[in-house]
Amino acid sequence: MVTLVENAIMNAPTSSTHLLPAIAPRDVPQVLIDALKARFGERCSTAQIVREQHGRDESAYTTVPPPAAVVFAESTTDVADTVKLASQYSVPLIPFGVGSSLEGHLLAIQGGISIDVSRMSKLLRVNADDLTVTVQPGVTRKQLNDAIKNTGLFFPIDPGADASIGGMSATRASGTNAVRYGTMRENVLALEVVTASGEVIRTGTRAKKSAAGYDLTRLMVGSEGTLGVITEITLRLYPLPEAISAAVCSFPSIEAAVRTTIQVIQMGIPIARVELIDHNTVRMVNAHSKLGLREEPMLLMEFHGSPASVKEQAETVQDLASEQGGQAFEWASTPEARTKLWAARHNAYFAAIQSKPGCRAISTDTCVPISRLADCLLDSVAEADASGIPYFLVGHVGDGNFHFGYLIDPDKPQEREIAEALNHKLVKRALQLEGTCTGEHGVGLHKMDFLLAETGGGAVAMMRAIKHALDPKNIMNPGKIFSY
C-alpha cells in the first residue's frame, strides 16, 4: 500500500514560483456550453472580454487562456445546476467573487468554467439580537457593513480589498482587525455549500459553539473553492465599540516598532489594530497622496472599548512605544480624523504600485509566532534592501503577519527571479521560526511548494485524500493548493 507520505512525495507539486504548472487544460465540450446557454441564456457568457476578466486576479501571474465560459449565478440552484452539468462532462469549475485574489486562485489553469457569484449579493437575514448575519457569497464586506450600520453592529474582518464574503471565506482571509476579532476561521458560524456532485449541504448552526461532529465549516473555510462552492455564509457580528480611538506613532527603526508590538501582545492589551508601515512605504504614500508624513517606520493603531478602557489601553501603549523611542504620536477619535490618520495604510498598495509605472507586486504573506517577528522581519528587510528591487512593507504585526510587495517589471524575468528568491528566503526563515507561509492570502498556485515544506508530506497527503473523497472527478478549482 502506498502510504500518505509516499503518495505526497510522488505527487509533489513543482510550483511556488510564478511559473505555471505544465498541465494541459481539459477539454470543454461544446455540448456543455450549449447546455449552459440553454439553462442560463445571457447569464452564460462566452464573450472574450468577459472570459478574460474572469481568468485573472491580482496576482503577478502572466496570463493563461481564460475559462471557456462564465456563468453568472443568481441563486444556489443556479450554482447547483452549473456544477451538475460540469460534473457530467468532468469539466473544471472556478468560483469567482470580485477577483481580488493575490495567489492565482482564479486562473483557469486546467481550463473550465468560471462561476461568478457576484450577483448573489443579498443579505438574507440580520439577527441583530444574536449578533449574527446570513449573506450570499457575493456580498462584499463594505456592502455588509453599510447594510447593518443602523443595527449598532459591525463585521470586523478587513483584508484591505472590498472582497466578497464568499471569497474571504474560501481563502480564510483576515486583515487589520484580526488581532482582536480573529479571522474568517473564528467568524464563520455556518455555511451552505454546493458539493462537487451538485448537492446542497449545510454545515454549522447559528449557535456560537458546537461539538456536533466534524467541523465541516472550518474545512470549507480556506479550501479555496477546491471542495465546493460556498453559497451562503452565516457570520458573527460585534457591537460597535462605545469608543474608538486611533493613533499613529513614528519609530527610529522597524525594530523599535516591532518590539513595541511584541510587548503590547505579550501584555494582553486588547488592541483592535496594530499595523506596521516601513519608511519606504511612507515615502511612496507621501509622493502619491501629497502628504507630509514623517518618513520613518510607523505603527498605526486602533483601540476599541468603553471610553475609560480605550484611554487606559492607549496610555499603556504610548508608554511602551516611548520606551522604544516612538514619537510624534497623533490621535484621532472621530471617524473623519481616523480615516485621515489611516490614509497612509489605506493608500499603501496603490501608492507603491504607482511608484513604478507598469509594475506588478509579488506579495509575501508569512506569519510567525509573535516573539519571532523581529528576527523574521529584520533579516528579510536587509535582504530586500540589498537586492535593489523596490518594495513596500506593511504588516498586521500584532498577529506576526506582514507583507513585502516586491515591485517588478513583469517583462523583466530577472526581476521576477530576484523577487521570487527573496520570497523563498523569507518563507524558509518563517518556517524555521515555526511560522506559516501564508497568514491570510491562501495557497492558490503560488505557495504549493511552500505548503509542502511547511506541513510535510503527510498533511498534504491527507488534504489530497479528502479532496479525492469529496471531488473524485477533480472538477472544483483543480490544481490549486496542491497539484492533484
Place this chain on the structure above:
Amino acid sequence: MVTLVENAIMNAPTSSTHLLPAIAPRDVPQVLIDALKARFGERCSTAQIVREQHGRDESAYTTVPPPAAVVFAESTTDVADTVKLASQYSVPLIPFGVGSSLEGHLLAIQGGISIDVSRMSKLLRVNADDLTVTVQPGVTRKQLNDAIKNTGLFFPIDPGADASIGGMSATRASGTNAVRYGTMRENVLALEVVTASGEVIRTGTRAKKSAAGYDLTRLMVGSEGTLGVITEITLRLYPLPEAISAAVCSFPSIEAAVRTTIQVIQMGIPIARVELIDHNTVRMVNAHSKLGLREEPMLLMEFHGSPASVKEQAETVQDLASEQGGQAFEWASTPEARTKLWAARHNAYFAAIQSKPGCRAISTDTCVPISRLADCLLDSVAEADASGIPYFLVGHVGDGNFHFGYLIDPDKPQEREIAEALNHKLVKRALQLEGTCTGEHGVGLHKMDFLLAETGGGAVAMMRAIKHALDPKNIMNPGKIFSY
C-alpha cells in the same frame, strides 16, 4: 451513482437513546494480543479490572464488553506502533485519556484495543513569549495550569472535569470560560496526529493564524478519535488578568437570570464567565455542602481585565441584573473568596448525583443563539418539572449552552425512557431555534440521530466520506459520531 444524501439515509444511525447499536464486536485475534505484549510487555494489559476501567466513561450507558486489551502508550512511537499492529488485523482502537466523556466515546462497542495516553503527560515546550505551550495528550488542564503558573500565563478552557488536553481536543470541549476565550476550536494551534495507517503527521504551526491549505487542525479537533490519535497539542495561552473579580447574584426566576445574560452578551461586555444554576441545584448543593445559599436561580460571574475595566464591567452588569430583579450580589476578588463563592457551581454535579443514591445522570448539551436562550430553556424546565424526574440545571448561558442532568435509577427503564423523551423534546426545540444538539460534549454514541437531524444527511454523508478516505478499515474509534 448513490448521492451523499441517499447514502446518509441508507446508513442512518438508530441511536440517540442509551440503547446500544446492535453491531457485533469484531474479533481481536490472539496473535495481535501476543504481538502487543511482545512490543509493550506489562504496558499491554489484559487484566479484567484494567479492561473494565477502560470500557466505560461518565455516560449513562449500561456496560458493554470491555476492550480486549489496554496499551499504555508513553510516546508517539508507542501509539504509531499500536495503530500499525491493529491496522494489520483491522482491529478497532479507542483512545483513552482520563475517561471523563459523557457520551459513550470510550465504549468498545465494536470490540478492540484501548490505547491509554495518560502516561504521555509531559509539557514539551512552554513558549511564554509567544503565549503558546506544547503538551502531550495525557496532560490534564489542571496539571497544565499548575505547571505554567510562574509564567504569568494561563490556559482558560475549563470543562469542569480535570480532563486531558487530548480528550478535550478530541471532543472540542469548552466550559465556563468559553464565553470570553473561545473553545478548543479557537485555542488549539497545531497538532501531531497518528493517522489510521500509523503515520505521524503535523497540522498547523505556532503562528496565530494561517491560510495554508485545509484546516486539518480543526478537522481533528472534535473528531472524537475517529480520524486518528492526537499525540501532541500546541495551545494558545493568555496573560493572567491583572484583576479578577467574581460575583454571584440571585434572581426571582430563571427567566430573569437568562434575560440579564442576554443583555450582557448583546452589549458586548467582555465577561469571562457567566454560569446559571437553577434553584433545584442550589438546594442540592446546600444539602450536600451544608451551605446556606438562597435557594433561587443564581448567576455566577467572573470579570477579567485591568482593575478599572473589571470595575466598569461589574458595575454595568450589576445594573442590568438589578433591572431584572437580581439581588443579594456577593463579590469576591481574592482567589480564596472566589473559590468559596463558586462552590455551588463546582459542587453541582456531585451534589446532584448524591441527592439520589445510585442514580446516573443523563446529560443534555444543547446550545442556541443567545436571543433564543430563554425560549429554549423555559419550556424545557416546565417539561422537566412536569415529568417527576429529578434534575439539576447548570449552564454556560453566555454562550447559549446549558445542561440538564436528569437523575435516573439505571435499573428503572421507565425513568430512562422519560429522561430520554425530555432530552428529545429539548433537542428538537433547540434545533428549531437554530441551535445545536451538542455545545461541548460531542456526539459519541448518544447523539448520532440528533446529529443527522441537525445537519441533514448531506453533511453527515460528507463526514462519512472523509472518515472512509482517512480510515478505510474503520479502525479508529468506530461507531462513534455515526454508525459506519
